[in-house]
């Protein structure tokens with residue numbers, strides 16, 4: 001069968017192709033030479049599948065789409081506190097190049113407008129790094145997000161530097177407030193080099209997918225930044241990524257996003273996919289006209305708004321049944337899917353509301369693909385309370401979703417990899433109780449018998 005997604009992307013591009021409104025950026029003269037008709041779109045899944053249509057391998061400069069990634073690198077290199085001390089996280093509702101800083105502190109309002117984005121690269125790498133090494137750190141970091149080595153378009157870089165009066169004004173203001181401590185000209189030069197990094201829509205799709213995938217590049221497998229950093233970056237993209245169009249974007253599209261004046265646009269949908277579009281004509285905000293139209297369409301067609309999440313909790317208890325033999329009956333609670341707080345609450349309720357005589361209980365995680373921290377703790381607490389109620393609790397956990405389970409005071413869990421081990425215990429062992437198990441007073445390490453070895 002031929003996949004439906006490339007066909008869908010081709011159809012979406014055809015729908016927006018006729019819109020020739022807007023114009024390529026010309027305040028950077030070299031950008032005005034771009035082919036305004038270029039049009040491409042990419043979907044990149046968090047497991048590394050890339051779907052594309054149109055001009056997905058045409059190179060253009062990343063421009064402001066570098067901002068969230070440079071911010072991620074700064075947070076990763078220096079930690080949150082030093083970065084937040086210099087760059088805020090409040091939406092400014094202003095144009096990207098507004099010459100504005102917070103009145104009292106001189107801090108730029110957020111890292112997505114130029115004032116913030118000129119500051120963040122100075123917070124990458126180690127303090128005191130020379131300007132060339134700092135730029136290299138940023139370009140290598142962007143490359144890790146993309147999964148290939150990226151390079152700079154010198155012509156665009158030179159062209160922007162020749163007209164960088166506004167950004168130099170911003171940098172000088174930042175220097176006067178000691179937000180920047182280095183030479184403003186060198187800082188702007190580094191920032192402009194970062195903006196002149198060449199990418200394709202395919203690269204941007206992978207970079208967005210790396211954010212959607214919690215900071216791990218889906219193809220290279222490299223962890224580029226950690227999950228807390230990604231959460232911070234996506235939050236700032238969601239509130240500030242589209243400048244003075246951020247409110248319209250948040251309500252109508254609802255995907256954390258970032259645009260660039262060369263015509264690129266990315267969106268990262270946590271846990272699902274990265275999206276990238278390329279079309280150089282811009283609207284009054286400096287966002288790609290057809291890129292915005294494509295994202296509006298993708299969001300409504302594919303239900304991608306972050307605030308529109310279907311309930312998953314009702315399906316986490318796949319079955320609650322009695323299994324085994326008459327003389328060895330087992331209460332099996334079979335769970336499934338991705339379990340977070342609401343799903344775990346559903347499990348707690350299911351177990352609390354079931355009155356059952358079976359001594360042996362199996363919590364079967366075979367069909368569960370993910371558990372977050374709170375779900376893990378709640379399932380362990382269910383196990384502990386069942387133990388206190390006199391049950392022998394088995395955890396069927398072939399994928400080690402709960403590694404080294406510690407059921408806490410009074411709890412005891414026998415871990416097995418297959419439900420059959422619970423239903424048909426070895427004749428040597430006491431029914432349903434794995435031998436080799438130790439009393440719960442050694443629960444921190446010892447009370448958990450793992451897998452085959454422990455049975456019989």
Ligand code: GLN
Nearest residue numbers: 063064096114195260261
């Ligand atoms: N290099 C550009 C600038 O600073 C980036 C702006 C953008 O893409 N919005 O003006």
